Amino acid sequence: xxxxxxxxxxxxxxxxxQTLLDLIQLIGQxxxxxxxxxxxxxxxxxxxxxxxxxxxxxxxxxxxxSSLLNAFLGAPLLPTAVIPLTSVPTYIRYSEHPYVHVSFGxxxxxxxxxxxxxxxxxxxxxxxxxxxxxxxxxxxxxxVELYYDxxxxxxxxxxxxxxxxxxxxxxxxxxxxxFLPQCDAALFxxxxxxxxTEVELEFLKQVATRxxxxxxxxxxxxxLSPDELEEVQRFISRVIxxxxxxxxxIAIYPVSAKQGLEAKRSNNTTLLSKSRLDYLExxxxxxMSQKKEKVLQASIPRKSFDILTDLEMQxxxxxxxxxxxxxxxxxxxxxxxxxxxxxxxxxxFSGDILAGERKRLLELLEEQAENLRKKGRNYLxxxxxxxxxxxxxxxxxxxxxxxxxxIPGFFEHELGEMSRFFDTHVAQVIATHEKRASSIIDxxxxxxxxxxxxxxxxxxxxxxMEVTKEPYWVMHQWRYSYMAIPEExxxxxxxxxxxxxxxxxxxxxxxxxxxxNNVENLRWATVQNLDSTFRTIMLSIDEQFTHVITITRxxxxxxxxxxxxxxxxxxxxxxxxxxxxxxxxEHKKHIASFIKSS
Numbered sequence: 132x133x134x135x136x137x138x139x140x141x142x143x144x145x146x147x148x149q150t151l152l153d154l155i156q157l158i159g160q161x162x163x164x165x166x167x168x169x170x171x172x173x174x175x176x177x178x179x180x181x182x183x184x185x186x187x188x189x190x191x192x193x194x195x196x197s198s199l200l201n202a203f204l205g206a207p208l209l210p211t212a213v214i215p216l217t218s219v220p221t222y223i224r225y226s227e228h229p230y231v232h233v234s235f236g237x238x239x240x241x242x243x244x245x246x247x248x249x250x251x252x253x254x255x256x257x258x259x260x261x262x263x264x265x266x267x268x269x270x271x272x273x274x275v276e277l278y279y280d281x282x283x284x285x286x287x288x289x290x291x292x293x294x295x296x297x298x299x300x301x302x303x304x305x306x307x308x309x310f311l312p313q314c315d316a317a318l319f320x321x322x323x324x325x326x327x328t329e330v331e332l333e334f335l336k337q338v339a340t341r342x343x344x345x346x347x348x349x350x351x352x353x354x355l356s357p358d359e360l361e362e363v364q365r366f367i368s369r370v371i372x373x374x375x376x377x378x379x380x381i382a383i384y385p386v387s388a389k390q391g392l393e394a395k396r397s398n399n400t401t402l403l404s405k406s407r408l409d410y411l412e413x414x415x416x417x418x419m420s421q422k423k424e425k426v427l428q429a430s431i432p433r434k435s436f437d438i439l440t441d442l443e444m445q446x447x448x449x450x451x452x453x454x455x456x457x458x459x460x461x462x463x464x465x466x467x468x469x470x471x472x473x474x475x476x477x478x479x480f481s482g483d484i485l486a487g488e489r490k491r492l493l494e495l496l497e498e499q500a501e502n503l504r505k506k507g508r509n510y511l512x513x514x515x516x517x518x519x520x521x522x523x524x525x526x527x528x529x530x531x532x533x534x535x536x537x538i539p540g541f542f543e544h545e546l547g548e549m550s551r552f553f554d555t556h557v558a559q560v561i562a563t564h565e566k567r568a569s570s571i572i573d574x575x576x577x578x579x580x581x582x583x584x585x586x587x588x589x590x591x592x593x594x595x596m597e598v599t600k601e602p603y604w605v606m607h608q609w610r611y612s613y614m615a616i617p618e619e620x621x622x623x624x625x626x627x628x629x630x631x632x633x634x635x636x637x638x639x640x641x642x643x644x645x646x647x648n649n650v651e652n653l654r655w656a657t658v659q660n661l662d663s664t665f666r667t668i669m670l671s672i673d674e675q676f677t678h679v680i681t682i683t684r685x686x687x688x689x690x691x692x693x694x695x696x697x698x699x700x701x702x703x704x705x706x707x708x709x710x711x712x713x714x715x716x717e718h719k720k721h722i723a724s725f726i727k728s729s
Contacts (some may be wrong), residue, residue, distance in 0.1 A: 135677045151176045151722045168442045184288045186421045190320030195350040202391035204281045207248040210257045222291040224277035236271040316344035322351040337377040353387040384411045432725035445686040447585040450708045452690030463582045470578040488560045500654045507646040568672045
C-alpha cells in the first residue's frame with residue numbers, strides 16, 4: 132500500500148462525489164414532486180462521506196496498549212499505571228470538543244465529563260476503568276466513550292479498546308471474540324518481553340477466524356537494538372505462521388508508543404519518525420481509504436443508479452401521460468391496478484413462506500436450547516463432581532464458587548456458537564426471500580413499462596437487507612448462583628459417602644435451576660434477534676413495493692392534473708420533461724461507468 136493507491140482512491144472518490152452533488156442540484160431544480168429522489172441521493176452522499184472503520188485494539192496487560200492509544204491521540208488520556216478492568220470496553224471517537232461519557236447498567240444515569248485537560252480526562256477515566264477504583268466493576272459500568280480531537284480519529288477511524296486477552300475470566304475472552312466480527316480490523320499488540328506467549332497464540336487463532344484484517348504491532352522498540360529488533364520480528368513471524376495457523380504473509384509494524392506520544396506532545400518530527408508511529412498511522416488510514424473505496428465501488432453507484440432509474444421511469448410515465456388520450460390512459464391505469472393486485476397476492480404468499488421459515492427456525496432454536504440444557508448440566512455437573520470426588524471438597528460454598536467461575540465462560544462461548552449457527556441459517560433464508568421479492572417488485576416495474584410503452588430497465592437485485600450497525604458490545608449478566616442451601620447439622624454426622632450423596636443432590640438442584648435460567652436468557656435473546664431481522668425484511672419489501680406503485684401512480688396523476696389545469700402549457704411541459712430526461716441520461720452514464728469499473 133502506498134501513495135499511488137491513495138491518490139487513485141481520492142480521485143475516484145472525488146469524481147463520484149461530484150457526480151452525486153451535480154445530480155442532487157439537478158433534481159432540486161425539477162420541482163417538489165421529485166424531492167424524494169433528492170433526499171435519497173443526499174443520504175447516499177452523506178453515508179459515504181461519514182464512513183468510518185472500527186478497529187478493535189487487542190493486547191495483554193503490560194504490552195503498552197494504553198500507551199499506544201495515547202500515542203495515537205497525542206495526549207496521555209488513558210490511565211497507564213493501573214490494572215484495567217477486564218470487562219469494560221472503551222470506544223474512542225472523533226470530536227472537536229473533547230468529552231467522556233460513561234454508561235451504567237440497571238438504568239442508572241450516565242456520567243459525563245467535558246474537558247480539554249488531559250490530566251482531568253485521565254483522572255475521570257481512572258474512576259471507572261481501573262480495578263483499584265472500581266473493583267470487580269462494582270459501579271456496574273457497561274461502556275466508556277471517549278471523544279477527542281486527533282488526526283487519526285478525524286480521518287474516520289474509531290478505536291475500540293477491548294478487554295479479555297489473557298484475562299483470568301474466560302467469559303471476557305469469549306465476549307471479545309463474539310464482538311470481533313462486527314469490526315473492520317484488529318490491532319494485535321505485542322512487545323519483546325516476551326515476544327509472544329502461548330495465551331496470545333491461542334487467542335490469535337480464534338481472532339484470525341473472526342476478523343479479516345489484523346495489524347500486528349510490536350511495541351517498545353526503543354528498548355531494542357536494530358539487530359535485536361530484526362531478530363524479534365523474525366521470531367514472531369515464524370511463531371505466528373507455525374503455531375497460530377496464519378499462513379499468509381505477515382507484516383509486523385514496529386513502534387515505540389512512548390516516543391510517539393512524546394514526539395506529538397513536543398511537535399518533534401524527527402522523534403516521531405524514529406518512533407515509527409507515523410508509518411503505522413499512515414497504513415491504518417490507507418487501509419481505511421481502501422475499505423471505504425471497496426464499499427463505494429460495490430454499493431453506492433448501484434444504489435444511485437437504481438434511484439435514477441426510478442426517477443427516469445417517473446419522468447417517462449409523466450411524459451407518456453401528457454401524450455396519451457384520457458380514455459386510453461384510464462384503461463391502462465385499470466390494467467395496471469390489476470397487475471398490482473396480482474403482485475400483492477404474490478407478496479402475501481411470499482410473506483406466508485417467510486412466516487413458515489421463521490417458525491421452522493424457532494423450532495430449530497428450541498431443539499438447540501434443549502441440547503444446550505443437556506450440555507450445560509453435564510458440564511456443570513462435571514465441575515461439581517471434580518470438586519467432590521477429585522478435590523474431596525465437602526464445603527458447598529467452595530463448590531458454588533467453582534460453578535460461579537465456570538458459568539459465564541461456558542455460556543458466553545455457547546452464545547457465540549449459537550449466534551454464528553443462526554446467522555448462517557438466517558442468511559440463507561434472507562437470500563431466498565430477497566430473490567422472490569426482487570422478482571415480485573420487478574414484475575410491477577415490467578408491467579408499467581409494457582403498459583405505457585416506456586423502456587424497461589431492471590433494478591439491481593435486492594441483497595443484504597440486514598441493517599448495518601455500529602459495533603456494539605453486549606454486557607451479559609449470566610446467573611451464576613442461587614442462595615446456598617444450608618447444610619443440615621445432621622449431614623456432618625453422616626458417613627462421608629452419604630454426606631457426598633446429599634451434597635450432590637442439593638448441588639444438582641442448583642445446577643438444574645441455573646442451566647434453565649441461563650439457557651432461557653440466551654434463547655430469549657436469540658428469539659428477539661430473529662424477530663427483529665424478520666421485521667426488517669418485511670418492512671424493506673413493503674417499502675420497495677409501495678415505492679414502485681407510488682412512482683407510477685404519482686407520475687400519471689401529476690401529469691393528468693397539469694394537463695387539465697394548464698391546457699395551453701402542455702407543449703412546454705413535454706419539452707421540459709424531455710430536457711430533464713436528456714440531462715438525467717447523461718448523469719446515468721457517469722454513474723454506470725463507476726459500476727463498470729468496480
